[in-house]
Amino acid sequence: MKRFKNSIYVGLPIFLIFAVSIVLHASWVEQFDSFFQGLVRSVSGLQNLMLKITVLAAPKLDLVWMLLIAVILWLKKRRPLAISLVVTLVSADAVGFIVKHIVQRARPVQHLAIDDGFSFPSGHTLGMGIIVIWIIMVMLPRVMENKTHRIWIDTLLIIWLIIVMCSRIYVFAHYPSDVCGSVALALTWVGAVELIIYPILNRYWRLDYK
Template sequence: MKKKNIIAIGIGLPVFLILAVSIMLHASWINGFDNFFEHLVHTIPGLQSLMLKITFLADTKVDLVWMLLIAIILWIKKQRPLSLSIVITLITADAFGWVVKHVIQRPRPTAHLAVDDGFSFPSGHTLGMSIIVFWLILIMIPVLVKSSTARVWLYILLIIWLVLVMISRVYVYAHFPSDVCGSTALGAMWVGLVDTIWDKVTPRTSKNNF
């Protein structure tokens, strides 16, 4: 198993499980965690319009558009194993997230918008964007971008964008902070897990690389 996948799974899996189990057991520390970060996020008023725009760009349907754009570009470049990789990773993650939502059945914050229906944990917006961000960071950028400086800047920009998506979901009361943190942990773990399995099914050769 690749070191990057070991790190993604080794960090993502325990964090996700701790949050999921704590939410299911209604652990008291979860309320303190959520209250602290909800207050922190809402210290700056007047950002509702901006946050709604960010949350729209991370909508689960829009995530599928980003995924398809990346997959189509890779397919055109005849990088079909990589093209299929991001499709399978995102679709399976969304399916797993749906199952977890219906197992845990956590209600959303009381002030959530009407458009945000369904259960709260994990956040579908954050999970989908986490999959795309971590897939780019762990799989595509290291191969495509040769400059180490450019890679670092891309990593920083992608992480900032993911954090903004997480903040936006809390700001508009669509999710609790523990929901978006759990989604991010699940996303990192899922990318590492699927990439490990994918390497066994379609070994990376010079033909499959950029």
């Protein structure tokens, strides 16, 4: 259980720093966004590719990935994991919606018409962040004993999450601080939900979290 506590210790302060700084219009956030937006956009000609990536990470499609993973886990008699994933992603989407309407940050002026609503946090990044971090922190340690294989899968998943983050910046759907804050929120939420849901699930299934 220590890793879940550590995820909160790391994720929550970072998320709060971004959220509060955005609300207060801190100058460092503008500099942060300007630098990383320029860095991501330094490679031209990727608009169509980035749009396809952002579709794969859309919140509605995240629910499809969630259900697919949950059904497989349920059929494999890994029902606590299936319940954990569903609860984590659905509740995170709700929290993300609430935070959006508290912070009320406008999107970059260049954003596409399809991207409406508030900018912080990024729903695409939050949803994919939840799935990626949950797989790395919750599922793989319980279903895969080979640590080398886990490291390779963890690395690929992290690279995919970074690509999703970059795609949202590239198409001007979000600022860099939006996607970074979203990952911090996802890290926090995965840890928090596991700490809350563990004693409940442990009443019905013998769990072996450490």
